[in-house]
Amino acid sequence: MTPSLTLSHAQSARYGLLGLPLAFVAMPLYVVLPAHYAQVLGVPLGLLGGLLLLTRLMDAFVDPLIGRWIDRLLSRPQRALAWVWVMAMMLTIGFTALFFPPRSSQSALLWWCALSLLVTFGAYSFGSVLHLAWGSRLGGALIQRSRLVAWREGFGVIGVVLANVVAVQAGPGWTALVLLLTLLLGAGALVSGPRPDEAVGLASPEAAGHRTWTLPWRGQPFRRLLSLFLLNGVASAMPATLVLFFIRDRLQAPMWTAVFLASYFLMAALSVPFWLKCMARWGAARTWCAGMVLSVLSFAGVMALGAGDVLPYLLICMCSGWALGADLTAPATMLTAVLQHEGHARQAEGAYAGWWQWATKLNLALAAGLALPALQWLGYAPGETDASALLSLTMVYGAVPCVFKLMSLVLCWCWRHQRAWS
Incomplete structure (x- = not known):
């Protein structure tokens, strides 16, 4: 090409x-x-x-x-x-x-x-x-x-x-x-x-050596981006881990599960062209910040929901699904920018991608490892109808991810001027 x-x-x-x-x-x-x-x-x-x-x-x-x-x-x-x-x-x-x-x-x-x-x-x-x-x-x-x-x-x-x-x-x-x-x-x-294009050879002896797979960690931009990706990823993975419990026990609307999930993912797919235009105008980091703001504003609404609040929750799914489009497009775009800025293009794309996939899977493990024990400690069990237990479910499902998302937003805004991310 x-x-x-x-x-x-x-x-x-x-x-x-x-x-x-x-x-x-x-x-x-x-x-x-x-x-x-x-x-x-x-x-x-x-x-x-x-x-x-x-x-x-x-x-x-x-x-x-x-x-x-x-x-x-x-x-x-x-x-x-x-x-x-x-x-x-x-x-x-x-x-x-x-x-x-x-x-x-x-x-x-x-x-x-x-x-x-x-x-x-x-x-x-x-x-x-x-x-x-x-x-x-x-x-x-x-x-x-x-x-x-x-x-x-x-x-x-x-x-x-x-x-x-x-x-x-x-x-x-x-x-x-x-x-x-x-x-x-x-x-x-x-x-x-x-x-x-075919690579005629690796540009640096380090990249050709046995430590190629650790090469991404030597640059501060990648370490910062991956830490931000992990923090934001936990905020997204935690609700995904608990969504079926929330729909069944808090909303008491298990028959609507397919509709909720479909609306969330369809809105994410439809939002991709919008976020693409935002990145062309604002850059990837600012676009990601905008997505985080929308995510918090929309998802915080789950704190006010109770049994039978199907339509408000459907609206939340649609708005947070739209915000998901920024999470899907901006971070990976920034990853390629970091790779190019560090001078590792045509050398270590696989190493960067490997660590990125590792972080993606670690997000799911961390979310389950944090959310499920916290719920058990707070007194919630699947099928629970006690008011205090349902409040605990709502807090861990809705409030805790918003806190993680806000922390991610602060870091992303503070680091938005990273030249390697543009």
Whole structure:
């Protein structure tokens, strides 16, 4: 590709399409799988929980190592594209094996689950890190970087909405088929889309050495951006962890769950062009700040909700979903800017992407690790109807994330003049 030219929307869309199946597969892996193995296959919750925890920890900490490998692959884009097809095949095989295990003893079933999870998580991590690193290596000016991120994350939101329908309503068989078809479409689009120039060699001896995977941590801009991303990510992941409890116990409207979630993610997808224009006018950091302000103003309203407040909560879902668009587009755009500013373009996109994916997964773990014990300590249990317990649920679901979001806003505003973020 020619760096001086801005990629068209059609070219950016071909790059971004792979984001749909990668987002699509995450929902059944994290939401549907535990219930499937516990309720359908009869695996005890204690054993299943320990197995999922172990495999997810292994998955999170392997991402930086995958990033180092991907940096080597990206020096020859054609070779990297060949591995995309391998990823698509392994992800489909692992996912299908995971949801269709052979009927056997409980111990054999657990081993099958563990091995299938390792294959599935490994392929998913490889695809996610490669896709992010590929977009970062395409690089370009702010308008190109933000456009690439917008198409990738926009397709990702569509994948989440599609998964909520297919995985819940149609079952694992149709889910595996849709996954295969969308992976083939996404991989084919990436092959026919824009690709970075081949790297004739790494620009610095450090980047070529054995410590490539730690290279991002040596620059203050990346450390600041990642700390901000983690803090803001906990603020977003905590409500996601507790949303089903809030809808069922506080609002007492479980039949509206699909409507609430669909409105949230659809508004996020629709907001992407708006935030793209904001970044072109204000820059990525100020745009992210604006999204944080809107998120706090809209989400603080949950503190006043009670049983039956369906329409007010639907409005909150729509407004906070619109604010989510800034979280989806601005941080990743800033990540590419940091990489370019630090002089690591065409050297360490995989390393940066690996640590970014690690932080994304750590957000989910931190949110669950903070929110669930806090609720238990405050006296809430699922199905609880006591007023004080429901107040505790509302505080942890609504107030605590707003505090984290405000802290993120202060940091982002203080650091908005970082040259590396523009």
